Amino acid sequence: MSTEYPKEFLDLLNSVTAKRPRTVIRHILQNGFITSQELKDLYGYNHPPRAVRDVREHGIPLVTYRVEGTDGRRIAAYKFGDPSDSSNMLLKSTGRTYLSKALKQALIEKYGSKCFVYFEPMDENLLQVDHRVPYEIGG
Secondary structure, eight states, X not given: OOOOXXXXXXXXXXXXXXXXXXXXXXXXXXXXXXXXXXXXXXXXOSSHHHHHHHHHHTTOOEEEXXXXXTTSOXXXXXXXXXXXXXXXXXXXXXXXXXXXXXXXXXXXXHHOSBXXXXXXXXXXXXXXXXXXXOGGGTO
């Protein structure tokens, strides 16, 4: 793909290491866009909007538009938004903050395996460092 992106934007794209959003980013870099059908058929994602949301949660702007799928139906397609547009979500503070497994383990060692919302003991496998509320509803 011949699209040129600013170095800061490419650095942001390359900073994403999680598999699902990284897959979407690489496909768009190579092909200019990705469709919901490609996410399902090529990569096995049964819920394509979740993979796209993962990219947006990293502060990367995506534009959603419609294209015709192989069956003739209209499907979603996604491409990068304008990285120079200041209204885009390029600021790291607008993306979701990812907390490491090492931090989670350190917190469990210090405070024990309990929920800090309900102050009840919980299996550490069920604990989430950020008590995840979906980002799109204000989490």
